[in-house]
Amino acid sequence: MAKSNTKSIKLSPEKDAAVDRISNLPESLLCHILSFLPTKDSIATSILSSRWKLLWTLVPKLDLESHTIDTSPDDDDEDIRIAHIVSRVLAQQECGELQTFRLQWYLGLDGSHISHLDSWFRTAAARKVKELDLDILLDDNDFDTESLVLPPSFFSCRTLVVLKLTGDIDIDNFALSFHFPSLKILHLKYILAMTIINSQENSFLSSLSGCPVLEDLSFTAIYFVGEYRICVPTLKRLSIREDQMDCEDRCVYKLEINAPALEYFNFRGDLRDIKFHEKLDNLVQANVELSMCEDEHIEFYREWLLKLFTALNNVKFLSFVPYGTEWHSIANIYPSAFQNLVQLEFKVVDCNWHLLGDLLQKAPNLESLVISKGYDFIPSNLCWKEPKYEPEYLSSLTSFYYRGFKGLNDEVEFVKYILKEARVLKTATIQVYKGESKESVLEKLLMFPRRSTTCLLRVE
Known part of the structure; x- marks a missing residue:
């Protein structure tokens, strides 16, 4: 430093x-x-x-990173030296209330470091810290400590509005005693996913009643396992992400959510049982990335999908990304019309064209459609099929964007169909796949009939 x-x-x-x-x-x-x-x-x-x-x-802000703090090259113990530097900075910092305290610690931890952390948290709490961002990554050679157990002083930060925890941190030991009366944003990333998401009574997520005004909850795990139970009446934003979606190593989990005030929902993970206990009347945006592979639970897939999309039925902006190999075996997963849906983003591959067609038929007021083409080369006999009846569901479409156009037959037929049937379409933008000729694509598209006389066709 x-x-x-x-x-x-x-x-x-x-x-x-x-x-x-x-x-x-x-x-x-x-x-x-x-x-x-x-x-x-x-x-x-x-x-x-x-x-x-x-x-x-x-x-009123402290932003400290252990790997950027300069120490003397002849220091015998670099992490002890860094701990003293952090303590000195905290002692010299003279502002009244501390707005933000961010600490990245990418070193080992022992008893003396825990003592330092306890002191730092006490200082931050005394200065009425509003935002705490803690990122702990223990040294691979530190075999004595698998994770950081946060000291009691951490749970005395009653003024916290934003709390972000990342890395090798264990928070379950104090799950029943913590209380953050002002906390509105809570982000958890890679912190002992095996313990925070189970059904034990002392698990952290099961004790969110200690956050009476929480509005934004986000947690990310390497993979999901066990039971997730989230009951937060004040919650407006919920993001749940599983980083490892692998057909070779799939785990069983169950997710139960009671958040009737929810406005934003983001989910990424393997398809499993997801249950909402209350109707989401306030939902505005939902982003859903689901991976589905053949396993012993395949008989429940359609039931789980019906349950999920029934809960998301009032959404206005929807992004749906279906990954995996088994979507070709699933149909009729949308229970009723998405009357409020005005914008749809969908990633299409060879085995899920039918999911896109079914969803378009359920969105009578859709105004904006964004399609991304995936190329995972999953063997499938499915393809885009033009409906045999009048497509009234395209009557409100004004904007169409196709990303990754490669000129494959399904793509050509789908774009041709949209241009032919979207009567009030204003812009149709085709982004070609790298290496493809924009001029030849444009020349081909200009030959297609356009029902909208005001439609502007662009190729990027």
Whole structure:
């Protein structure tokens, strides 16, 4: 970390003049500018002039990363040295209330470090910290400590509005005792997924009643296993992501959600049992990425999909990405019309064209359609088939975008169909796959009839 000394440095006349101009700004504005910098860079500005010497101590934000803090090359224990630097920075920081405390720790941990963390959290809590962002990645060689158990002082941050936890962190030990009365945003990423998502009474997610005003919950795991139970009446945004979607190593899980105020829902993972306990009357946007492979639960797939799309029925903006090999065996998964749906994004592959066709028929008020073409080369006899009846569901479509056009027969027939039937279409944009000729694609598309006389056709 840059040392906060007072020695002067020689700047060019232009840079010196710029520093003078900036230094004349009000102190509150200077602190605001410094708040956008990592703390080590903010401290480094102390060498610019005498006025800047202690200015960084007034910035209501601490952003510290262990791997960017400079230490002496002859330090015997680098992580102990870094811990002392962090403690010193916290001690010198003089602002009243602390807006943000962000700490990335990519080193080992022992008893002394836990003591430091306890002290840092106490200091942050005393300064009424609003946002806490903790990212812990333990050293691979640190076999004595598998995860960080947060000290009791962590759970005394009653002023927290935003809490983000990432990495090797264990929070279940205090699941029944924590209370964050002001917390509105909670993001959990890769923190002991095996324990936070089970049905034990002391699991963290089962104790979210300690967050009475929570509005935004996000958690990401390598893979899902066990039971997820989320009951948050105030929740408006929910994001659940599984990073490892692999047909070779699929796990069983169950997800139960009671969040009647939900406005935004994002899910990425293997298809399993997802149940909403309340109707989502306020839902505006849903992004769903589902992976489906043949396994012993295939007989339940259609039931699970019906249950999921019934819950999402009131959505206005929907993104649906079906991955996997078994979609060709599933049909009629949409229970009723999506009357409020105005924008649809869909990723199509050879085995799910029928899912797109069925969904379009359920969206009578659709205004914007975005299609992305996937090329996973799943063997399938399915293809785009033009409906045999009048497609009234395209009567409101004004914008059409096709991403990854390669000129395959299904793609050509689908685009041709949209242009022929969308009566009020204003723009149709075709983004060609890399290496394909834009000129030849445009020449082919211009030959297709367009029902809308005002449709502008573009090829990118």
